[in-house]
Amino acid sequence: MPKRKPQARRRYDTDLTDIQWELIAPLIPDARAGGRP
Numbered sequence: 001m002p003k004r005k006p007q008a009r010r011r012y013d014t015d016l017t018d019i020q021w022e023l024i025a026p027l028i029p030d031a032r033a034g035g036r037p
Helices: 018-027
Strands: none
């Protein structure tokens, strides 16, 4: 059976670039401990 290339993920209008993530990353609180793994 021939191997298939994985398809590239479709981009959405709401996707953020790496630069945009760098700007908002400090605003996102750290994950809380506990809960289900």
